[in-house]
Amino acid sequence: MTTDEAGTLTGHDAALSRLRTQKAKIRYALEHLPRGCSVEDVRLWLNRQGQTVPSRPYATPIVNEWRARNGVEDTSGHVPLTPELIAELDRTERRSPADAAPEPEPVAAETAGAKGFYAVALLSIGVSVDTSWRFFEQRLGITDVVERVVLFSVMEAALVACGWAMRAGVRQNGRPGPARLVAWALTAFAAFAAFSLSGPVAGAARVLLGPVLGLVMLHLALGIEIRAARRRATTWARVGRELRERLLSVLNLGDDGRDALARTRDKAALRAARLAVASRWTPRRKARLRKALHASHVAHDPVQRDRMLRELGVLQHAEELARTRQPSPW
Numbered sequence: 634m635t636t637d638e639a640g641t642l643t644g645h646d647a648a649l650s651r652l653r654t655q656k657a658k659i660r661y662a663l664e665h666l667p668r669g670c671s672v673e674d675v676r677l678w679l680n681r682q683g684q685t686v687p688s689r690p691y692a693t694p695i696v697n698e699w700r701a702r703n704g705v706e707d708t709s710g711h712v713p714l715t716p717e718l719i720a721e722l723d724r725t726e727r728r729s730p731a732d733a734a735p736e737p738e739p740v741a742a743e744t745a746g747a748k749g750f751y752a753v754a755l756l757s758i759g760v761s762v763d764t765s766w767r768f769f770e771q772r773l774g775i776t777d778v779v780e781r782v783v784l785f786s787v788m789e790a791a792l793v794a795c796g797w798a799m800r801a802g803v804r805q806n807g808r809p810g811p812a813r814l815v816a817w818a819l820t821a822f823a824a825f826a827a828f829s830l831s832g833p834v835a836g837a838a839r840v841l842l843g844p845v846l847g848l849v850m851l852h853l854a855l856g857i858e859i860r861a862a863r864r865r866a867t868t869w870a871r872v873g874r875e876l877r878e879r880l881l882s883v884l885n886l887g888d889d890g891r892d893a894l895a896r897t898r899d900k901a902a903l904r905a906a907r908l909a910v911a912s913r914w915t916p917r918r919k920a921r922l923r924k925a926l927h928a929s930h931v932a933h934d935p936v937q938r939d940r941m942l943r944e945l946g947v948l949q950h951a952e953e954l955a956r957t958r959q960p961s962p963w
Contacts, residue, residue, distance in 0.1 A: 645682050655687050659695045668705050672696050690957045697960045750854035754796060757850065760843035761823055762789055768826040792819055792844065796851050803855045816851075820844040898937055901928035906944035 645665065652658050662675045672692050680686045699705075765785035769775045775784065798812035823844040828836035891899070905925035911918055931938040 649682060649684055655685070655691070656695055658684060659687060659692055660699055663696065663699050688953075690953060694958050694960070747854035747857040750850040750857070754847040754850040754854065755793075757843055757847035758789055758792065760839060761792070761847070764823060764827050764830060764839045764843060765789065768830045772826075772829055788819055788822065792816060792847070795819070796847075799851065799855060809855060816848055820848055898929050898934070899940070901925045902931060902937055902941040903944055905929055905931070906941055906948055909945055910948045 645661075649658055649661060652661060658679060659675055662678050663670070666674060666678055672689055675692060675696060676686050676689065762785070765788060766781065769781045769785050775781045795812040795816035799809035799816070802808055802810035802812065820840075824836075824840045827839035827843070830836065831839055886896075902925075905922060908915065908918055908922040908925060915921075926932070929937055929941060931941050
């Protein structure tokens with residue numbers, strides 16, 4: 634039986650009229666309400682029975698005393714763990730694995746996007762190979778094919794080795810290491826060879842489409858590797874994420890499942906409650922109050938109207954909070 638159902642029962646008037654004290658009426662309400670009901674449920678039930686509603690500070694210690702004497706815990710609106718519920722949870726936990734939902738298939742690795750950059754970096758070596766081949770022949774005068782292959786392949790193999798070392802360093806400790814400096818030094822030599830061979834215009838094309846493009850693609854691929862391998866966020870990343878969440882909270886844009894219309898109406902309801910208790914010297918108080926009431930849609934939404942009235946009640950009786958007696962936690 635819910636609180637609302639208990640509140641509509643009749644036949645309590647005679648019994649309540651025979652009780653002389655407010656404390657006895659509160660205990661009577663607790664006996665006829667569902668176990669685990671709150672202080673607000675008791676006050677609401679007495680109000681529906683046409684009785685004088687006790688204040689919350691007065692009713693709270695009486696309700697707590699009754700709970701302690703009858704072994705009832707305050708579940709704060711949560712479902713109490715009864716023996717039947719515990720048995721049901723045990724049966725659910727012992728359910729066979731065949732009844733469980735199938736596990737989702739593993740998703741692709743986050744580093745899959747780096748493969749394209751690695752491929753472009755390898756293809757760019759072809760431009761660098763052509764530049765080195767022609768440079769050793771036309772500028773250094775090496776015409777023997779075997780000798781030329783041995784000499785120019787040193788730089789190309791060094792570039793590949795540097796890229797491989799950078800990838801290994803990133804996967805191991807998140808840093809490319811000193812191999813990056815060697816790779817840029819080899820790129821500078823390749824730029825010298827390209828400008829010497831083809832001049833400023835064609836040489837720039839050979840450099841940009843060759844070793845420079847390869848290193849840029851390699852850095853992009855390594856960036857993906859770093860982001861995928863970094864399991865723990867850095868301090869600055871945590872600070873940035875915290876600042877972003879706080880800014881969204883200040884702007885009332887936190888991800889709490891509400892849409893824009895619900896946020897607007899909630900803010901208007903809170904604004905209406907604040908204007909209702911504001912002093913009469915507040916500028917344009919009545920006009921702003923009417924506007925807030927209209928924007929909150931309280932005339933057509935019972936839930937929103939109840940939210941606004943609860944906010945208003947809290948604001949009106951805020952001074953009574955310090956006088957509320959609570960049971961000792963010790």
